[in-house]
Amino acid sequence: MTKPRQYHITTFGCQMNKADSERMAGILEEMGYHFTEDPYAADLVLYNTCTIRDNAEQKVYSYLGRQAKRKQEKPDLTLIVAGCVAQQEGESLLRRVPELDLIMGPQHANRLQDLLEQVEGGSQVVATEPIHIVEDITKPRRDSTVTAWVNVIYGCNEHCTYCVVPGVRGTEQSRYPEAIRAEMEELGRQGFKEVTLLGQNIDAYGRDLPGTTAEGRNKYTLTDLLYYVHDVPGIERIRFATSHPRYFTERLIKACQELPKVCEHFHIPFQSGDNEVLKAMRRGYTHEKYRRIINTIRNYMPDASISADAIVAFPGETEEQFENTLKLVDEIGFDQLNTAAYSPRPGTPAATWDNQLSEEVKGDRLQRLNHLVAQKAAERSQRYAGRIEEVLVEDQNPKNPSQVMGRTRGNRLTFFEGDINELKGKIVAVKITEARAFSLTGEAIEALVTA
Known part of the structure; x- marks a missing residue:
């Protein structure tokens, strides 16, 4: 009896990548593969990559180098790079790592079986062309039996000057509410208790779907979706991420207050507390607007938990502008804040600017921000x-x-x-x-x- 082929997936980056990895694992298991924790025991190794930060990208190349060496001794090893680095680098990855069998962008995650069949037919496959994403019909291999991710919108139409996401994940594509609800109902039947609705820019949900209401607004919005899926049997908690301040509405906040299953937790990145930096980032809002959003949330739900993302040392950021970020963090008091020093990404406008800041400045500002974040989070935590x-x-x-x-x-x-x-x-x-x-x-x- 032949031993079943084993697969291993390493995932870098955001929740969207984790959700994609779960779906690809589901496809592999339907194809008869068995999961192994050990990447060096696997017959198929898949790296689902992230290109938001340079260090995540470099780590991928280091892992790939070891697997490429292994493939020279084990020619039937299948080596795959998926996700954002795959989309960004495309065929140039083959020049760097000729041992690769398959390079596939995030939009192709649901096509893994078709692509692997081409590989088994002897082809080296690069799938990075923009496509309409195939609906989530695969049963993901979920990492948890309690909580689950459910994609509601793919891609992003924003063009922040530092961010590669629109280039690697494509334009926005919302799933229809009926498909989302059907997936949640199945999760409820399987015993899952919590669902996180996912989108790179989740507040944009529905604006690409046809139809308007009698009042003339989009027929499909995140707020309407929350009302529509709220009563799914078995699901006790609903979360959503990631929000964009430009599209965050009071109507959404009201819905979160009204709907008992929706958790009182909002993840709304602000990126900088300085208006000039926000303008250079092309974020489309001011720090005053951001503060108004947080105040509105706290008016409706005083105890709500607020988390965010921030970038320090963006090109041209002065000490005074950085201090505006510290001021915003100090005054708002986040429960959690994901921080990063600016990292130039290929193909983004900010990467070409000549006002880049030194690594010393980046390290110093990140350390100072992190110190304040921990202090404020400790203060916020005391209310519990x-x-x-x-x-x-x-x-x-x-x-x-x-x-x-x-x-x-x-x-x-x-x-x-x-x-x-x-x-x-x-x-x-x-x-x-x-x-x-x-x-x-x-x-x-x-x-x-x-x-």
Whole structure:
């Protein structure tokens, strides 16, 4: 009896990439492949890549070099680069790593089986041409049995001067609400408790779909989608990401307040606290507009958790402009903030500008921002101390097997004593005994929802 072929996927980057990897894993399993944790035991190795930062890209090349060497001894090894680096580099990847069998951009994730059949026919395949994305009909191999990603819109029509995403993920393409709901209903049947609706720019959902309402607005919006999927049986929590301040509406905030399953957590990147820098980034809003959005959220939901993304040392950013970012972070008080020093990306306008800042300035500003972020997050976290929070149990604490871990509705990672076999997938009332900057510890009071 022949041993089944094994596959390994390494995923870099954003939640969209994680969702793509789960779908590609589902396709491979339907084709008879078995998953292995060990990339050096696999017969098929797939790197799902990210090109937002240079260091993620360099790591891919390092991994690829080792696998290419392995392929020289094991010619039947199938080597695939998927995702944003694949889309950006295309055929030039073959010159760099001629051992590759398949290079495929993110829009082609659902076509993996067709592309592999071409590879098995002896072709070296490059699939980076823009296409209409095939609907999500594959059953993904989900990394969790409790929480799941559901794509609602692919691509991005924004053209921020630092960002490669529109170039590598293509133009916006929304899924119809019926397809999204059908996927969520299937997840509910399978026992999943939480769904995160995903889009590179999720507030743009529906604007490419035909139809308007009697009031003359788009028939399909993220707000309408939340109302439409809210009552899916079995799904206890709904989240969404990533939002863009330009399209974030009060109507959406009201919906989040009204709909009990929608979690009080908003991820809205601001990128810079300075209007001139925002203009150079081509973000399409001011820091005043961003602050108004946060104030509106807090008026409706005072306890809502706010997270964001920020970039320091963008080309030409002065010390004073950087201090405007520090000021915004200090005054808003984020629960969590993903920070990065600006990294020039090929094909983006900002990469060609001659006012790039030094690595020393980048490192210094990033360190100063991170110090403030941790301080503010620790302050924000104190509001949880002594409170009872609803925690959806996702897994065992890898550092302490007597504890389980999960997330509050505000997306705070929380640990407490408990048996994972008994509690996985349950929502548990937990009294918080210790509040740290980015996580909580507590004691279970009772399970609120049975698994």
